[in-house]
Amino acid sequence: MAAPLKAVDGNADRACDLLALMSDLGTRARAAARVLALAPPEQKNRALEAMERAIRANSAAILAANAEDVAEARAAGNATSSFIDRLTLTPARVEGMAEGIGIVRGIADPIGVVTERWQRPNGMSIERVRVPLGVVGVIFESRPNVAADAGVLCLKSGNAVILRGGSDSFRSCRAIHECLVQGLREAGLPEAAITLVPTRDRAAVGMMLSGLNGAIDVIVPRGGKSLVARVEQEARVPVFAHLEGVNHVYIDGSADLAMAKSIVLNAKMRRTGVCGAAETLLVDRAAAGKNLKPLVEMLLDAGCEVRGDEAVQKADARVKPASEEDWDTEYLDAIIAAKVVDGVEGAIAHIQDHGSHHTDAIVSADEAAASKFLSEVDSAIVLHNASTQFADGGEFGFGAEIGIATGRFHARGPVGAEQLTSFKYRVRGTGQTRP
Amino acid sequence: MAAPLKAVDGNADRACDLLALMSDLGTRARAAARVLALAPPEQKNRALEAMERAIRANSAAILAANAEDVAEARAAGNATSSFIDRLTLTPARVEGMAEGIGIVRGIADPIGVVTERWQRPNGMSIERVRVPLGVVGVIFESRPNVAADAGVLCLKSGNAVILRGGSDSFRSCRAIHECLVQGLREAGLPEAAITLVPTRDRAAVGMMLSGLNGAIDVIVPRGGKSLVARVEQEARVPVFAHLEGVNHVYIDGSADLAMAKSIVLNAKMRRTGVCGAAETLLVDRAAAGKNLKPLVEMLLDAGCEVRGDEAVQKADARVKPASEEDWDTEYLDAIIAAKVVDGVEGAIAHIQDHGSHHTDAIVSADEAAASKFLSEVDSAIVLHNASTQFADGGEFGFGAEIGIATGRFHARGPVGAEQLTSFKYRVRGTGQTRP
Numbered sequence: 001m002a003a004p005l006k007a008v009d010g011n012a013d014r015a016c017d018l019l020a021l022m023s024d025l026g027t028r029a030r031a032a033a034r035v036l037a038l039a040p041p042e043q044k045n046r047a048l049e050a051m052e053r054a055i056r057a058n059s060a061a062i063l064a065a066n067a068e069d070v071a072e073a074r075a076a077g078n079a080t081s082s083f084i085d086r087l088t089l090t091p092a093r094v095e096g097m098a099e100g101i102g103i104v105r106g107i108a109d110p111i112g113v114v115t116e117r118w119q120r121p122n123g124m125s126i127e128r129v130r131v132p133l134g135v136v137g138v139i140f141e142s143r144p145n146v147a148a149d150a151g152v153l154c155l156k157s158g159n160a161v162i163l164r165g166g167s168d169s170f171r172s173c174r175a176i177h178e179c180l181v182q183g184l185r186e187a188g189l190p191e192a193a194i195t196l197v198p199t200r201d202r203a204a205v206g207m208m209l210s211g212l213n214g215a216i217d218v219i220v221p222r223g224g225k226s227l228v229a230r231v232e233q234e235a236r237v238p239v240f241a242h243l244e245g246v247n248h249v250y251i252d253g254s255a256d257l258a259m260a261k262s263i264v265l266n267a268k269m270r271r272t273g274v275c276g277a278a279e280t281l282l283v284d285r286a287a288a289g290k291n292l293k294p295l296v297e298m299l300l301d302a303g304c305e306v307r308g309d310e311a312v313q314k315a316d317a318r319v320k321p322a323s324e325e326d327w328d329t330e331y332l333d334a335i336i337a338a339k340v341v342d343g344v345e346g347a348i349a350h351i352q353d354h355g356s357h358h359t360d361a362i363v364s365a366d367e368a369a370a371s372k373f374l375s376e377v378d379s380a381i382v383l384h385n386a387s388t389q390f391a392d393g394g395e396f397g398f399g400a401e402i403g404i405a406t407g408r409f410h411a412r413g414p415v416g417a418e419q420l421t422s423f424k425y426r427v428r429g430t431g432q433t434r435p
Numbered sequence: 436m437a438a439p440l441k442a443v444d445g446n447a448d449r450a451c452d453l454l455a456l457m458s459d460l461g462t463r464a465r466a467a468a469r470v471l472a473l474a475p476p477e478q479k480n481r482a483l484e485a486m487e488r489a490i491r492a493n494s495a496a497i498l499a500a501n502a503e504d505v506a507e508a509r510a511a512g513n514a515t516s517s518f519i520d521r522l523t524l525t526p527a528r529v530e531g532m533a534e535g536i537g538i539v540r541g542i543a544d545p546i547g548v549v550t551e552r553w554q555r556p557n558g559m560s561i562e563r564v565r566v567p568l569g570v571v572g573v574i575f576e577s578r579p580n581v582a583a584d585a586g587v588l589c590l591k592s593g594n595a596v597i598l599r600g601g602s603d604s605f606r607s608c609r610a611i612h613e614c615l616v617q618g619l620r621e622a623g624l625p626e627a628a629i630t631l632v633p634t635r636d637r638a639a640v641g642m643m644l645s646g647l648n649g650a651i652d653v654i655v656p657r658g659g660k661s662l663v664a665r666v667e668q669e670a671r672v673p674v675f676a677h678l679e680g681v682n683h684v685y686i687d688g689s690a691d692l693a694m695a696k697s698i699v700l701n702a703k704m705r706r707t708g709v710c711g712a713a714e715t716l717l718v719d720r721a722a723a724g725k726n727l728k729p730l731v732e733m734l735l736d737a738g739c740e741v742r743g744d745e746a747v748q749k750a751d752a753r754v755k756p757a758s759e760e761d762w763d764t765e766y767l768d769a770i771i772a773a774k775v776v777d778g779v780e781g782a783i784a785h786i787q788d789h790g791s792h793h794t795d796a797i798v799s800a801d802e803a804a805a806s807k808f809l810s811e812v813d814s815a816i817v818l819h820n821a822s823t824q825f826a827d828g829g830e831f832g833f834g835a836e837i838g839i840a841t842g843r844f845h846a847r848g849p850v851g852a853e854q855l856t857s858f859k860y861r862v863r864g865t866g867q868t869r870p
Contacts, residue, residue: 112810120830120832124825267868378472380860382861383864385864386559386866389868395555397555408569409653409673410845412857424816424817424848425831426809426817427816428819428821430820432825433700433702
């Protein structure tokens with residue numbers, strides 16, 4: 001399956017060759033999807049078990065391929081340290097990939113599950129049953145482990161997948177992909193069930209976004225905001241994604257201060273670079289006198305920059321003034337915007353104007369305020385008395401996720417195996433005709 | 436609310452005016468959607484009750500407006516009789532609209548329903564709860580009753596709707612729309628919850644397909660194949676639709692002939708113009724000697740043209756030869772394509788090559804064959820021993836439908852109130868933070 005590193009580079013007919021290559025990948029993925037849709041759970045699990053074994057057995061080869069990728073990225077000279085960190089695999093990260101495959105094997109198989117069943121007065125029985133979506137296109141950036149994570153989640157949910165990794169991680173992805181293909185082969189499943197685009201040519205991304213003549217049913221971008229924005233702009237097929245997580249924690253006047261401190265610190269500082277991290281703190285004016293100073297001091301003492309409105313600035317001299325832009329910013333860093341608002345109504349209004357429909361939390365001892373917040377804030381995930389950092393498929397109990405979606409169609413919130421399915425209606429009769 | 440008939444016609448700044456008008460409609464619909472999303476079921480039902488009353492009370496005005504539309508269409512001279520029939524309202528059809536509103540009022544309110552609920556090991560409880568989609572754009576052709584049917588189904592599901600009817604039915608739609616607005620007003624709901632585009636300018640359709648700057652979340656086209664094709668081609672937002680229903684009835688060798696005849700006759704001839712009508716008959720070679728001739732004669736005797744392969748042609752001299760094109764054709768008429776296939780495998784293969792993923796049926800006394808057909812045919816609705824004409828939201832027990840979708844995302848099969856919803860996750864904790 002491994003193609004030469006620059007299969008279609010430096011060729012006068014390059015664009016044409018690439019189009020033919022990608023169309024062929026699409027056709028084969030579509031054919032594989034039809035086989036996968038009918039594959040029994042045991043066969044998919046046999047493949048997953050073999051993949052887990054192959055990743056462990058080929059750990060050294062994966063690490064060697066990754067070392068080449070990292071050396072090339074370093075030599076190019078313009079990679080940031082966080083980029084190099086995302087690109088780098090370690091023995092522990094490879095083991096983590098293998099363990100991840102084991103976790104996906106353990107998830108309940110969503111395909112064929114009957115989610116509703118009812119009988120009509122004329123005696124017909126109707127069932128709504130889960131079926132795969134078809135072919136998923138995954139476009140990701142530097143993290144090579146996405147190849148394994150996304151590949152096996154698509155397999156579990158009966159979908160074929162076309163993976164297009166960042167060109168910097170090309171060799172790493174290829175080594176990982178070979179292990180996945182070995183697993184498919186051992187289980188007697190078509191190798192095109194998990195395809196890695198075998199070229200670094202960036203034009204391949206545009207072709208995937210066009211849907212490859214109907215061969216791709218949905219695109220999942222995994223990467224930074226510019227990738228997601230491009231995908232949302234250009235894709236001619238549905239996209240499961242979130243552009244950003246401008247997430248809020250609102251501290252109601254009724255909140256227990258100790259709980260508020262613990263949740264705010266966790267929501268902002270546990271990991272600042274994840275999409276579930278809090279970016280804005282909203283404090284109820286009714287108890288600002290009691291709550292504002294301790295919350296702001298705690299954040300500042302933990303090394304978090306605080307950008308506040310006038311009231312927040314008065315709480316501590318280290319607070320910087322917030323600009324209008326701050327209310328709309330996803331920092332993904334140890335920075336938080338902070339504002340005093342007029343109760344739960346004020347919090348909801350602020351979130352409506354500035355939120356990104358991702359994840360928002362209220363800390364409150366008042367059930368009515370909490371209930372109002374949970375019902376009126378229009379985000380994929382709304383929490384009462386818990387940290388926004390729970391915005392994660394694993395934390396939801398989905399076992400694994402391919403990403404988090406903020407759209408309102410089909411998938412919303414963490415996208416796990418179940419969200420990668422569609423459904424159909426099975427009707428059983430005894431000769432019924434329609435009057 | 437009623438706008439002049441040609442509000443923005445004959446104006447040098449026409450395109451610009453229209454864009455401003457449509458943007459304004461979008462903004463007001465979006466604002467109304469936020470109110471509707473939180474409206475209690477009783478308030479929506481009060482509006483529905485008032486609408487039902489208003490339709491009955493204004494029956495004469497609706498019929499008078501419709502008579503003007505019909506007279507104009509007749510005067511234009513190029514309308515077919517079936518077009519005039521679709522356009523024409525009668526006292527019975529107006530009463531049918533009122534009754535339809537009553538039926539929608541009786542449907543269970545889908546909004547706020549918790550569809551899943553589970554607890555995490557750390558004590559957090561997670562609920563998946565239904566919320567509206569937002570703003571639905573409905574683009575329809577000559578049938579004025581779609582304004583009422585689609586308008587009230589969107590209201591029931593907490594969505595605002597922008598209705599754009601065919602220009603031939605403009606006066607009829609306006610009269611119906613006034614009744615709907617009266618109902619909204621009586622219940623204290625925003626009038627922009629159900630908006631009728633107040634112009635016949637066709638450019639409004641293109642603007643709706645662009646999504647009106649994010650104001651429209653989903654488009655539902657109701658009309659012929661050319662309208663649906665245009666919408667699927669141009670829309671920049673999700674579309675719930677089916678392009679066509681090339682539906683199959685497969686008569687397995689094990690089928691009871693009397694049941695097969697009854698189902699085939701109903702599936703093809705009950706109403707030939709509906710999307711659930713059968714268009715192709717597939718007969719198992721194993722019992723063709725017994726079944727083919729009676730089925731074909733029955734259809735011919737009922738006035739149905741039969742276009743068959745060689746084996747079918749031999750069954751009766753009246754059978755015409757089928758061309759390759761016939762296998763892909765949705766006749767919507769008293770014509771059927773007929774073919775002999777090799778068992779359920781052959782039927783599945785034919786449907787995979789020629790079907791439109793709408794509705795397909797098997798008639799069989801063999802459970803294994805039926806089960807294989809139901810699992811392997813990739814259509815929104817698959818039936819065993821029942822007529823394809825059951826492809827209908829009412830027949831499914833949904834109370835009403837806005838259409839039938841053949842896409843794999845979000846809504847598939849009949850699109851009722853429940854399918855016009857999205858969901859969010861409500862998480863309740865007691866101070867949990869993520870380790």
